[in-house]
Amino acid sequence: MSSLCLQRLQEERKKWRKDHPFGFWAKPTKNSDGSLNMQRWDAGIPGKENTIWGQGCFPITIEYPNDYPSKPPKVKFPAGFYHPNVYPSGTICLSILNESQDWRPAITLKQIVLGIQSLLENPNPNSPAQEPAWRAFSRNIKEYETKVLEQARKYPK
Amino acid sequence: MTFNIDKELITLPIHQNTIKEYNEQLRYPPSMFNNNYNIDFKTQTKQLLETYIDCYIAGIVDLANSTSKINKLGGNYIKYLHIQYANNTVLKNKLEQFKTDYKNISKDISTDNLTLDYIVNDENYYFSQLLNNIVSTEGSSTSTDTDFNNYCKNLNDPLLKVFKCLPLLLKDPMCVLPDDEENNINNNDDDDVKVAGGTIELTCPITCRPYAYPMISRKCNHVFDKDGLTNYFQSNEDGNQIKCPQGACKAYLTMSDFIKDDIMDLRCKIYKNISKKNKLNKNNDNINDVIL
Numbered sequence: 001m002s003s004l005c006l007q008r009l010q011e012e013r014k015k016w017r018k019d020h021p022f023g024f025w026a027k028p029t030k031n032s033d034g035s036l037n038m039q040r041w042d043a044g045i046p047g048k049e050n051t052i053w054g055q056g057c058f059p060i061t062i063e064y065p066n067d068y069p070s071k072p073p074k075v076k077f078p079a080g081f082y083h084p085n086v087y088p089s090g091t092i093c094l095s096i097l098n099e100s101q102d103w104r105p106a107i108t109l110k111q112i113v114l115g116i117q118s119l120l121e122n123p124n125p126n127s128p129a130q131e132p133a134w135r136a137f138s139r140n141i142k143e144y145e146t147k148v149l150e151q152a153r154k155y156p157k
Numbered sequence: 158m159t160f161n162i163d164k165e166l167i168t169l170p171i172h173q174n175t176i177k178e179y180n181e182q183l184r185y186p187p188s189m190f191n192n193n194y195n196i197d198f199k200t201q202t203k204q205l206l207e208t209y210i211d212c213y214i215a216g217i218v219d220l221a222n223s224t225s226k227i228n229k230l231g232g233n234y235i236k237y238l239h240i241q242y243a244n245n246t247v248l249k250n251k252l253e254q255f256k257t258d259y260k261n262i263s264k265d266i267s268t269d270n271l272t273l274d275y276i277v278n279d280e281n282y283y284f285s286q287l288l289n290n291i292v293s294t295e296g297s298s299t300s301t302d303t304d305f306n307n308y309c310k311n312l313n314d315p316l317l318k319v320f321k322c323l324p325l326l327l328k329d330p331m332c333v334l335p336d337d338e339e340n341n342i343n344n345n346d347d348d349d350v351k352v353a354g355g356t357i358e359l360t361c362p363i364t365c366r367p368y369a370y371p372m373i374s375r376k377c378n379h380v381f382d383k384d385g386l387t388n389y390f391q392s393n394e395d396g397n398q399i400k401c402p403q404g405a406c407k408a409y410l411t412m413s414d415f416i417k418d419d420i421m422d423l424r425c426k427i428y429k430n431i432s433k434k435n436k437l438n439k440n441n442d443n444i445n446d447v448i449l
Binding site: 071102104105108 | 360362363364365366381384385388389391392400401402403404405406
């Protein structure tokens with residue numbers, strides 16, 4: 001791991017502990033020997049109140065590559081997560097997480113999680129990443145909403 | 158226009174010759190063709206100001222209490238710029254006059270390439286003779302203060318900027334400077350300067366640490382630490398321009414677009430000094446508590 005990567009992640013952790021948006025959580029995972037793995041974090045994204053996502057807090061994993069922050073972290077929901085812009089593997093399709101699109105080293109953890117929260121209720125129909133959720137979202141919104149509500153119950157706040 | 162010859166400068170821990178030379182420059186204000194003056198005076202002023210700031214960081218002088226000295230130094234510098242500006246306008250007017258006269262005498266020869274720099278730098282050219290005639294004839298500058306202010310704005314002189322914002326930064330090292338606000342309005346770009354609740358962040362957006370060597374992009378005015386930038390541009394192997402590290406900024410940059418950001422450096426130094434002082438005061442309070 002480059003020294004900048006580790007240094008930046010330690011500062012991100014400090015900043016997050018000092019202040020983070022309401023309802024979110026994020027922390028580095030632990031290695032088998034109990035030490036912190038700074039390059040792999042677990043986090044939770046609460047659905048926005050008064051939306052079909054509002055009842056859930058959705059788990060994500062954040063993997064920081066060795067050349068972070070020059071390269072973006074890889075952010076994943078659990079495999080099979082139901083959302084038009086999430087691949088079957090759980091990988092999130094979001095421009096700020098894409099190196100060739102809008103990723104910049106100055107983007108913080110806070111901006112990433114807020115971006116994902118906003119993506120939940122505002123799917124981008126122009127970049128589908130999975131068949132079921134995308135098809136339902138564009139053709140049968142009732143079925144889509146039922147599925148989303150069902151999923152939210154699986155990950156209660 | 159006369160300069161303030163500052164005898165108090167001698168109290169600074171700086172080589173006596175520098176002060177001597179500085180005061181010497183003040184006795185002989187700039188003439189129209191004295192280019193050396195330009196470089197020397199600037200360097201000397203910069204050196205003196207830097208010494209002041211270094212002494213402040215080391216706790217030898219209190220800048221807040223020596224603003225009058227800084228103002229003298231800055232005042233001299235502005236006067237110097239003013240003289241230079243006035244000289245240039247007079248010279249330009251004379252040159253135009255000379256060109257018209259010359260055209261009237263000899264219509265065949267083009268005067269289009271005849272610029273001020275060309276004449277001044279070409280000593281062997283026969284124009285130098287004529288030039289002396291131009292200079293020796295009377296002429297006065299018709300420029301106004303507004304002209305001079307605009308000239309200073311376009312000059313983008315880093316030293317002048319430091320003099321202007323030093324008093325503001327001493328009061329609040331995280332304050333938004335009037336110039337920055339202007340830039341924001343002109344560019345119609347809300348994240349041009351990183352503003353959080355009306356303050357400037359003193360940490361690099363890439364490293365998330367306090368700046369060690371802040372550098373500013375001349376294209377988009379975004380500031381980053383040298384370490385973070387080096388790392389970012391190293392990751393781009395082909396050396397082409399890549400996107401500015403600031404989110405949503407549309408500029409494409411290389412390392413050569415960045416220069417040292419003196420203002421940010423000053424902000425950090427002042428901030429460090431203030432927090433050091435606050436810590437000391439706190440410790441003293443604690444000691445008092447124990448004694449009481």
